[in-house]
Amino acid sequence: MLTIRSVEAYPLKIPYVRPFVLSRGVVGKPGIPGDHLYVRIEASDGTVGWGEARLMHTWMYETLESAYTSLVNYIAPVLKGMDPFSLNLILRRLDKLLTPVVSSGQPFIKSAVETALFDIIGKATGQPIHRLIGGRISDYVELSAMMSGDPEAMADYAREMASKGYRCFKVKIMGDPVEDVERLKIVSEAVPDATIWADANQAYTSYSIRKLLNFMEDMDIKRVICLEQPVPTWDYEGLKRIVSKSSIPIAVDESMFSHYDLIKLISANALDLIVLKLAKSGITGNLKIAALAEAAGIDLFASGMTESGVGFTASVHLFSTLPIAAPIDINGPQFLESLIVDGLEFEGAKVKVPDKPGLGVKVREDKIEEYRVELKL
Ligand SMILES: [Mg+2]
Structure with a gap:
């Protein structure tokens, strides 16, 4: 059975080539890059899945720092050893771990993890995610x-x-x-x-x-x-x-x-x-x-x-x-x-x-x- 071997996070600042402003403030502009957390999940056979959380704390409460620590300190220990195909079980465990209380409970980092798992499942089965x-x-x-x-x-x-x-x-x-x-x-x-x-x-x-x-x-x-x-x-x-x-x-x-x-x-x-x-x-x-x-x-x-x-x-x-x-x-x-x-x-x-x-x-x-x-x- 395929299992999750490692979970890593890469905090990135990606530059903007043109300004993007909305009523809640600057999204990004030349000189002000965007906050992105890339999630890399590796399975026991070496298959790698990628996910991304684009954090914008003026739009939603998760920050680059909170997404990083949630992933590394809380989510990664739960994922390790699990079957990446057990998405329903994993998503239930993540909701128990980072509990939705009225809000969805840190949805951006959970979404990034889910994307990385779908990437692994697709690669392991030879199918694109849409299929x-x-x-x-x-x-x-x-x-x-x-x-x-x-x-x-x-x-x-x-x-x-x-x-x-x-x-x-x-x-x-x-x-x-x-x-x-x-x-x-x-x-x-x-x-x-x-x-x-x-x-x-x-x-x-x-x-x-x-x-x-x-x-x-x-x-x-x-x-x-x-x-x-x-x-x-x-x-x-x-x-x-x-x-x-x-x-x-x-x-x-x-x-x-x-x-x-x-x-x-x-x-x-x-x-x-x-x-x-x-x-x-x-x-x-x-x-x-x-x-x-x-x-x-x-x-x-x-x-x-x-x-x-x-x-x-x-x-x-x-x-x-x-x-x-x-x-x-x-x-x-x-x-x-x-x-x-x-x-x-x-x-x-x-x-x-x-x-x-x-x-x-x-x-x-x-x-x-x-x-x-x-x-x-
Ligand atoms: Mg909108």
Whole structure:
């Protein structure tokens, strides 16, 4: 029987080639790299699986340091000696170890571990990850283009990305209705055939958002396919009020990390759409969410945490198996100096779902050494 021999963590700082700002602060920009933890799990026959947690503590509470110590001090001793195919048992043990209490209990590092195990299982069976979960429903995954920051610069960048084949533009809005409607208008005018996806990252209240929604109706912005996470993560009552009044569909991201969250949102009529992320729920958790959403008639959108190649590729495998309703916002390729993997194939705004075993890409260990940092613990 295959067993887990070693579990290692590599804290990385990956540079940004262009700025990425949202209402909760700077995600990354030239001079301010992103925090990534690469997880390397080795099985008894030498098979290696990789996982990635992209930590962004202004978006969710896990930090590069906490993910590192959770993995090395708590998760690794439990994993060692276990069968990597025992995913259900491993995920139950991880939830007992880092217990969900209202929240999901350190979901980012658990998701990274799960990705590494799926990578091992895929390599051990000669199957790509998408085939381990029922198989892809499309050969390619289409990506959205992420826009943030200064409106004029966004418009130029939107035109550039449209010329590369992007058809859906995600615009980060910041909480000021006058400036935000300008952002949406400028991008919308720059790419007149595109669809627009607005993401507030919790910047509004159910009262302050009314002004923005009124402006948007006056300005005839009909191509906005959704308004994502207008209010803080806990504000289900506010979401409910907005959903009951808005003619633009309301999507939930930070308010939903699990199927436990989703059943409460559905019961409260507090959403029109959900936004899936590999990091929030892992592969197994996302499949549970997708099944519940289908039963409730809730369409799926999907995004990410600006992961590099491992998290990006795992997301591609997962989302290729689900009926995602809009081009996916996994935007590491737009912002990061390197994806740290070889083997991804892009065609314009589309990425091919890999067909080699496991993740189906090769992690560049030279890049891991280049970006690796020592943590102060
Ligand atoms: Mg979001």
